[in-house]
Amino acid sequence: MNIGIIGCGSIAKTLVNFQLEGKMDVNLAYFYDMNIENARQLADKIGAKAINSVDELIEKSDLILESASQGAVKSVIPQVVESGVDVVIMSVGALMDDEFRCNLEKLASDNNATIYLPTGAITGIDTVKAARMGEIYEVSLTTRKPPVSLGITLDDDKEKVLFEGKASEAVEKFPKNINVSSTLSLASGINVDVKIIADPKIKNNTHEIHLKGSFGELTTITSNVSSPENPKTSMLAAFSAASLLNKLSKTIQIGS
Numbered sequence: 425m426n427i428g429i430i431g432c433g434s435i436a437k438t439l440v441n442f443q444l445e446g447k448m449d450v451n452l453a454y455f456y457d458m459n460i461e462n463a464r465q466l467a468d469k470i471g472a473k474a475i476n477s478v479d480e481l482i483e484k485s486d487l488i489l490e491s492a493s494q495g496a497v498k499s500v501i502p503q504v505v506e507s508g509v510d511v512v513i514m515s516v517g518a519l520m521d522d523e524f525r526c527n528l529e530k531l532a533s534d535n536n537a538t539i540y541l542p543t544g545a546i547t548g549i550d551t552v553k554a555a556r557m558g559e560i561y562e563v564s565l566t567t568r569k570p571p572v573s574l575g576i577t578l579d580d581d582k583e584k585v586l587f588e589g590k591a592s593e594a595v596e597k598f599p600k601n602i603n604v605s606s607t608l609s610l611a612s613g614i615n616v617d618v619k620i621i622a623d624p625k626i627k628n629n630t631h632e633i634h635l636k637g638s639f640g641e642l643t644t645i646t647s648n649v650s651s652p653e654n655p656k657t658s659m660l661a662a663f664s665a666a667s668l669l670n671k672l673s674k675t676i677q678i679g680s
């Protein structure tokens with residue numbers, strides 16, 4: 425399966441390294457970026473092709489992985505699914521816009537395309553999906569990142585709450601830091617409560633999920649090593665994308 429990639433930054437680079445290590449069961453074949461140099465650099469590492477037109481990327485790819493930005497999801501992904509090409513979306517925050525998501529879902533369904541949302545930099549999405557078969561009473565996400573990951577500096581070493589509210593607002597205010605809240609919301613069917621804390625005492629990007637439902641209770645804590653290329657992004661996000669791509673060709677499918 426030939427994969428086209430939109431957005432050649434930290435996540436795409438990790439995928440390229442996996443391909444170099446022989447860990448990918450799919451072929452990362454085509455690279456597109458609004459900065460063509462970023463696409464060239466990654467494509468050259470694995471003898472793939474940098475492409476400077478979305479039309480050509482769609483025409484050539486069996487599946488497209490978006491690892492660019494919420495803006496890219498809104499501007500490019502409708503055209504991808506309208507062409508009947510499956511897509512993996514990393515900038516999941518774009519899908520908290522209900523009207524956009526419903527239109528995209530209809531466009532995909534009308535054109536026989538599938539939209540995949542990887543678990544990303546959190547843990548427990550399998551359980552959240554299963555919990556939804558019963559009743560979910562409450563669900564929340566507390567994200568704690570070092571200030572550098574949030575693109576700020578703090579005057580002292582005290583933690584600072586930067587945001588408390590719903591996921592739909594969080595993804596607008598922190599578009600590069602809290603896509604995971606959208607994944608959790610879409611999996612649970614609830615616009616989840618989100619707290620974002622800048623914590624100078626921690627090194628890792630940490631996401632804590634609490635969920636109560638008719639099945640019982642779930643708590644997960646994921647303490648993520650940041651990407652060396654982009655401290656906002658945790659390595660696990662790219663690992664999750666790679667794992668999802670590999671899952672597409674597996675005969676035994678593990679997890680719900």
Ligand SMILES: NC(=O)C1=CN([C@@H]2O[C@H](COP(=O)(O)OP(=O)(O)OC[C@H]3O[C@@H](n4cnc5c(N)ncnc54)[C@H](O)[C@@H]3O)[C@@H](O)[C@H]2O)C=CC1
Pocket residue numbers: 430431432433434435436456457458459462490491492493494495496499513514515516542543544545546599600601603604607651653654656657658661
């Ligand atoms: N779902 C999840 O769990 C996670 C999602 N993310 C999201 O994944 C996306 C990619 O993350 P990174 O690779 O770390 O980002 P990055 O900033 O390292 O790289 C993004 C690349 O996309 C390109 N780009 C941006 N907008 C574009 C557009 N409209 N068209 C074409 N190229 C465009 C940039 O030039 C850059 O090369 C971001 O939106 C990030 O917030 C990040 C971490 C976790």
Ligand SMILES: O=C([O-])CC(=O)C(=O)O
Pocket residue numbers: 544545599600601602603604605629648656657658659661
């Ligand atoms: O990588 C992470 O820790 C989470 C993240 O940036 C996002 O969800 O946008």
